[in-house]
Amino acid sequence: MTSFWSLWNAPRSEIEYEWRYRVKNLTDDDLRISVEYELVGRHDRVFATSDGYEDAEPGETVEITGKGRIDYFDAKQVLGSSWGIRRRPVPGS
DSSP states (O other): OOEEEEEEEESSEEEEEEEEEEOOSSSSSSEEEEEEEEOOOOOOOOEEEEEEEEEEEEEOOOEEEEEEEEEHHTTTOOOEEEEEEEEEEEETO
């Protein structure tokens, strides 16, 4: 039998999200391209972040993917998303 108080001991509910970003290396150098993805609510409040990276040769297009999880009740407050992109030389090149 479930009691009224067991409602506060219920397991957390989460939502899993996935994103993909395609980018082309327009330079003459090998680059490590990283992307940070944020789920954003009112007043620019960030509810969740995830990131990923890929190494890209000159002229190469790569697809960077990522996954994350967010609490169900936080997900209801998400209004949009934001991307951040960085590039740097591939380590050891």
